[in-house]
Structure formats: structure tokens, C-alpha cells
């Protein structure tokens with residue numbers, strides 16, 4: 001596949017199946033949990049791609065797989081950050097090492113992801129020393145660390161303090177500084193503001209968006225909070241049971257959701273004003289990814305489901321340029337979908 005003008009990462013048919021224990025001794029086949037079940041998407045240079053979906057839909061698995069923190073079961077991840085496309089899944093760990101600094105991740109919980117025995121300075125220095133930008137203990141190193149800290153809103157006097165001496169928001173700034181210090185090209189932000197108070201969330205989101213502009217970064221922004229994703233993302237993908245069910249420009253998807261699942265998620269966002277439409281309640285929980293439903297995986301909870309949905313999976317098709325949805329009825333106008341949802 002040729003490289004599209006400004007693609008940074010091109011993911012093709014990515015699958016991650018976790019082997020599970022057999023339920024009983026005589027069960028013939030070993031069951032698998034399909035955490036990612038055939039994801040194809042491009043992440044463009046300089047964009048924020050938002051990934052949303054309920055808990056357990058496979059968002060974090062996707063993030064970890066593209067960074068090769070976990071080997072995918074199947075599929076390709078082409079990385080174009082070095083010019084020529086490199087197929088990451090084919091690399092051995094020694095070959096991956098020099099690329100590691102390009103591909104960073106910031107986690108939800110800045111408590112467990114920062115080593116409590118290291119000072120802020122040491123935490124930020126670690127990656128820099130590993131990738132040999134500067135020598136530990138040198139003046140250049142110290143100045144560089146202080147500059148990165150300043151960029152992330154951390155004061156100089158925090159250099160020799162330990163993570164437990166900071167608030168959640170400050171700790172998240174330390175995680176961001178650590179990721180940023182190695183001059184990455186791509187950062188997976190996995191629920192990176194979900195554990196913070198709303199006012200602190202806004203500060204961290206602003207910091208992330210300033211840094212993105214300044215450093216020319218590309219983000220995969222994972223969150224189950226749709227308002228946060230809308231605020232930050234250029235494009236979004238909606239995940240359900242390990243698959244992308246809708247994808248497109250953020251405004252497009254929010255203003256004209258084509259998949260009934262996306263419509264339901266959006267209708268559940270709390271708003272300050274009176275709600276125009278009512279909230280769409282989905283019946284039942286998400287089915288198990290060990291035995292996903294036949295046909296369209298969403299049909300068991302869908303207010304639009306017909307016979308065909310139980311038998312035939314709906315492929316991801318383009319509804320409008322760049323806006324795709326995996327629903328047999330994607331093209332039915334939004335208003336009519338809302339009416340059907342209310343009738344159920």
C-alpha cells in the first residue's frame with residue numbers, strides 16, 4: 001500500500017486475541033477474547049485522533065498494540081515518521097529500540113506510572129540519557145530538563161522532589177514532561193485526564209494542545225468522555241467490541257452520527273441546556289468479546305436492528321467523504337434514527 005501524503009501511522013486489519021482458559025476439559029477449541037478485531041485506520045501527521053467507546057471496547061489494547069508494547073495477533077502497523085514506511089510489527093525489540101523515543105504513551109494514573117523512588121528530575125532525565133541526547137549530570141542535561149519542566153508548567157524548585165509530593169494534576173504534568181523530553185513524534189494519551197478534577201482536566205488539555213502545536217506532535221487520544229474528545233480531536237473513531245464502528249472528522253461525527261451506537265453515546269453526554277432529543281438508553285450490557293454476537297456485533301442492543309443485522313456483519317462504508325460507518329442503515333437520515341430510538 002502506498003503512502004498517502006501525510007500519513008504518520010497506517011494500521012491494517014489489526015487483531016489482538018487473548019487466549020482464555022478452556023471452560024471444561026473436553027471443550028474442543030481454545031476460546032479467545034477478541035480485544036481488537038480487525039481495525040484498519042490511518043493516523044495523519046499533526047492530527048489528534050480521538051478514540052471513544054465503552055469500557056472494555058478495546059481502546060487501550062489498540063494503543064498498546066500500535067506502540068508495540070504488546071504484539072498484535074495479526075495485522076500491520078506502518079510507521080512513516082522516519083521517512084520510509086517501517087512495519088513495526090515485523091521488528092525485533094533491538095530494531096524497535098531506536099524508534100521507541102518517537103512513540104510515547106501517557107497513562108491515566110500518574111500515581112502508578114511514576115517511580116516513587118526517583119525525583120522529578122531523575123524521572124525526566126531517564127529517557128534522555130537512554131537515548132543519549134545529553135549525559136547525566138551535565139549542565140546541558142540540567143538546562144534541558146528545566147526547560148522541559150517549564151514548558152509543562154513545573155517550577156524549577158520541583159526538580160529534586162518526589163512524585164508523592166505532588167497533586168494529581170502536577171503528577172500528570174511530570175508524565176507529560178517525561179514523554180516530551182525524548183522529542184517524540186507520536187503520543188498515545190490513554191485516559192490521561194480521566195482521573196483529574198474537571199478544572200485540572202482543562203489545564204492539562206490546554207497544555208497538551210499547546211505542546212502539540214509547538215512541537216508538531218500527533219496524538220491518539222483515548223477517552224470514554226466524549227466531550228473531552230470532541231474538544232481536542234480533529235477526527236474520531238468509535239469502538240465497539242474490538243471494532244471501529246464509525247470514523248470521521250470530529251464535527252461530522254458529532255453533528256451527524258451515522259451509527260446507532262454513536263448516536264446513543266452522544267445522546268448520553270450531559271448538557272447544560274435542556275436536552276433537545278431525549279437520551280437514548282441502550283438495553284443490556286456489552287456482549288462478551290469472547291463470544292461476540294453473529295452478524296453486526298451491535299445488533300443485540302440496537303434500536304434499528306432488522307433480520308439482516310443478526311446474520312450479516314455490516315462493513316465500514318463511506319457515508320460521506322472521509323466519514324465511515326459500519327451499519328446496514330447508515331444512510332437513513334439522523335432525524336429518522338432519533339424517532340426510531342424514541343419509539344423503542
Ligand SMILES: Nc1ncnc2c1ncn2[C@@H]1O[C@H](COP(=O)(O)OP(=O)(O)OP(=O)(O)O)[C@@H](O)[C@H]1O
Pocket residue numbers: 018033034035053054055056057058059060061062224289
Ligand atoms: N492482558 C489481557 N489479557 C486478557 N484480556 C485482556 C488483556 N488486556 C485486555 N483484555 C481484555 O480486552 C478487552 C479490551 O480491553 P481494553 O483495556 O483494551 O478496553 P478499554 O476500551 O481500554 O476499556 P477501559 O475504558 O475500561 O479502559 C477487555 O475485555 C479486557 O478485559
Ligand SMILES: [Mg+2]
Pocket residue numbers: 059060061190191
Ligand atoms: Mg483503557
